[in-house]
Amino acid sequence: MDELAWVDPDAVIRLGGDIARYARAVPEVRHSVARGADAVGDEIRKELGRRIRKLDETERELRTCDVETDWRVVSELQLRVRAAGRAVDAARSALSAYTVARDRLDEASSRWRFDVEASNVEVQRRLAEIARDLDVYQRFALATAGHAAAAAPALGRVAVGRVGGGTSPSDSLQLPTGQHGSDAPAGLPAGYTMVPIAQVDLSASPVRGPADFKADTTPSDLEWALVALHDVVLPAMARGKDLEYFRDRDDREGLMGNRSYADTYVGFFTPGEALRFRLEPTGTYSVANGYHRIWTAQRSGLTVIPGQVVS
DSSP: OOSOOOOOHHHHHHHHHHHHHHHHHHHHHHHHHHHHHHHHHHHHHHHHHHHHHHHHHHHHHHHTOOTTSOHHHHHHHHHHHHHHHHHHHHHHHHHHHHHHHHHHHHHHHHHHHHHHHHHHHHHHHHHHHHHHHHHHHHHHHHHHTTOOGGGSOOOOOOOOOOSSSSOOGGGOOOOOTTOOGGGOOTTOOTTEEEEEGGGBOOTTOOOOSGGGSOTTSOHHHHHHHHHHIIIIIHHHHHTTOOHHHHHHHHHHHTOBTTBSHHHHHHHHHSTTTSOEEEEOTTSOEEEEEOHHHHHHHHHTTOOEEEEEEEO
C-alpha cells in the first residue's frame, strides 16, 4: 500500500453528536410552536370577548328605546344588533376552528417528537457501528502499511441523544413500536409484560384529550416519561439496575419530579402505580389502572406498554 486512505472515525462521532443535539432541541421547538399557537388562541378569545361586549351594549341601547323613539333610530339599532351578532358568530367559528387545529398540532407534534427520538437512537447505533468498522479498518491499514497499530486513534463512543443530560450508548434502546407482549424485554419484574395497545379495550376510558389530565401531570410529562422508559429505564433494568440507580442518576443529571428516571421507574413498576390489565376471554385487555399513560402512548405512536396482567 503506497498511500494510506485515512477516514477519521471521529468525524462519524461528531456527526452523531450533531444529530443528538438536534434531537435534544426538539422539545424546545415543540414548546415554541405551542406558545405561538396559544398566543393566536388568546387573541381570538380576546376578540370574541370584545365582540360580545359590543353586542351586549347595542342590545341594551335598543332595549332602552321607548315607544316615542323615532322609528329610524330603532331600525338603525336593530341593524347594528344583527351586525354585531354576525361578528360574534364569526369569532366563535374562528375559535372553534382554532381549537380543532390546536388539537391536531398537539397530536402531530407528539408523534414528531417520538419519531425523532426513535430515529436518533437508530442513527446513533448505526453510526457507532460505522465508527467501529472504520477504526478496525484503519488499524488493519496501518499495520499492513508498516505503521504501529497503536498509532491509530482510539475509537470514541458515540453519544446517543436522550431525554436527560448525559449520554451513554449502553443506556439506549430503540422504541419498541413493533414489539409484542410475548417479547417482553429482560429485567421486567415478575408479573409484568409488554401489553399490545391494539388489544386493550378503551371503550370505558375517561381520557379523550389533554383536558382530561390532572394539573399535576400533563401529557408532555407522560411523553417525557415514555421516552425515558424506553431510552433509559428498560435498558438499565435489563442490566439489573434498581430504584437506587435511577435516583443516583437523577442526582447526577439534575432531574426531579415527573421528569426523572426514578419517578418513571416507580410509576411503571411499583404496585399501586403500575398499569394493570385483565386478560379477558375474548383475548382483549381491560384496564384497571393507567388510562392516561395508554392514551399518551397511543397518541405517540407506540404499540406496546409495560404493565401487570392480573386475574
